Amino acid sequence: MEIKTELQNVLQQPTIVFSDELLVKMLTYIGHPDSELRDSIICNLFYAGIPTGEISVKQQQWLLDQILDKQLIMTGINEVTGDRVFTRTFSLLVLALIIAEDSKSQFISEVQLALIFRLANTYLRTEQDTRGYVESKGWAHGVAHGADLLVSIVSHPSFTQAMIPEIQQTIECVLFRKTEPFMADEEGRLCQIIVTQLVKYPQSADYLVLWLKEMLVRLAVKQNEEDPFETYQFERKIFQFIEALYFRLVISNKPEISEQLLTLILSKHKGG
Template sequence: MELKQALKELNRNEFQGDLNDLLIHMLHQIGSTDPVLRDELIYTTFGKLVTEDFLRKEQLTYLLNTCLDDEHLFYRIGERGTDSVFRRSFSVLVVALILEKDRESRFLSENRIAAVREACFRYLREEQDTRGYVEIKGWGHSIAHGADAMTEVIRHPLFDIGKMDECLEVIQECLFKEATTYVDDEDERLLFAIEALLDQGLSEEHLSKWIESLSTELEGLFQQNGYSVEVFHIKGNVLSFMKSCYFRLIMKGEFLEARSMIEKVVERWTRKIYG
C-alpha cells in the first residue's frame, strides 16, 4: 500500500496493516522533500503513535534508536543547502516526542537519557544547515527542532543539573553559527530551553552572566571582523534573541537583574553601531 494512503487510514483509525512495517517505511521517508508527506502525514502520525499509546515500549525504543543513528540524526551532518537537512531535522523532532512521552511514562534508563542528551547537544553543535522555511520543500527548521529536543532533555526528571552550563554553551553556539540569519522564530524556540533551565533552578545571576558573555563574544567577533556582513548577521541573531528573552522574562514578572543586563547590552550595541 502506498505510504500516504496508509498514513491517512491510520489517522482515521482505519489502518489494518502491520504497524512495525509501517514504522520502517515512515523512517525511510522521514526526510522526504514532499512537505505534505514529511510534515503533515509522517510527523503528524509519529505524534499520534507516540502520544496516544499505539506503540509498545520496544517499538518506542526502536524508533528512538533509529532516529539517533548516523543515517538519521547525523545523516550527512555538516552539509549546507542540501535535502539531507530534512532527514536530520525531522529525526530530532521525533526524539523530542519520545522524550516527552518518557517524561510521562518512564521506560528509558538513566544511561539512555544521558546518551540522548549528548546526541542532542552534538546535533545542535554540528548542524550547519540552519534554513527555516525552504521554498517548495517546506520546513527545514533544524535549529528550532533541535531546540525542541533540548528543551525536552532539560524538562526530563533525570536531567543532570550539572549540565546547565553546557546547555547554555550549546545555545550560544547556535546563535553564533557562521552564515546564519534566523528569521523563522528560532530564537523563540531556543528560549523554551532557557525557560526550562530556569524551571530546573538556573539562577538569575547565572543567566545574567551568560547574557553578558554573549555580548563579550560578539565584541570579540566585531574586533576581529569589523563591520562585515557576518558580524551584522550574528549581531542580529544575538540581539533578537536577547530582546525576545527580555519580553519573555517580563511575562514571567520577575528576573529584574537579567532584564537590566539585557537593557545594558542592547543599548551598548545600539550606540556602538548607530551612535
C-alpha cells in the same frame, strides 16, 4: 504516491492502530522531501501516537534504538543544502516526543539518555543546513527542531543543573556559527530552552545573566578584530536572541531577570 495515500488513510481513521509494520513505514519515509507526506502526515501520526501512548513504550524504545543505531540525526550533517536535512530534523522531533514521554514513564536507560544529550548538543553545534523553510519542500527547521529536543531534555528528570553550561555553550555556538539572521522563529525556540531551565532551576538566573554578558564581551572582541559588516550581522543575530528571551521572561513573570536583560538591550541601542 502509494505510500502517501496509504498513510493519509491511516491518519484519517477515527482510531489508529500503530502496528510495528506501520512504524517501519513511518520511519522509512520520515525524511521524504514531499512536505505533505513528511510533515502533514507522518509527523502528525507520531504526534497522534507517542503523547497518547497509542505507540507503546516498547515501540517507542524500538524507534529510539533505530534513530540512534542508524544515526539518523547525523546523516549528511556537513551538507549545507540537500534533502537529507529532513531526515535529520524530523528524527529530532520524534526524539523530543519520546524524551517527553520518558519523563513520565522512564523506560530509557541512563546510557541512552546520556547519548541523546550528547547528540543533541553535537547536532546543534555541527548542523550546517540552517534553512527554515525550503521552497517546494517545506520546513527543514534544523535549529528549531534541535532546540525542541533540548527543551524536552531540560524538562527530563535526569537533567541536572550541572548540565546547564553545556546547553549554554551549544546555544552560543549556534549564535556565532553563521552570520545570517534567524528567519523562522529559531530564536524563540532557542529561548524556550532557557525559559524551561529557569522554571526548573530558578537559582541558575545569575549564571544566565553572566553568560549573556560574557557572550557580549566575545562579540566586542570580534568587532575589534574582524570585518565590520560580518560582526554587525552577528550583533543583530545575538540581540535578536536576547530580545526574544527578554519578552519570554516578561510573559513568564521573571521580572528580576528580564530587567537585567533589558539593561543589556538598552546598552546596545545606546551605543548605536
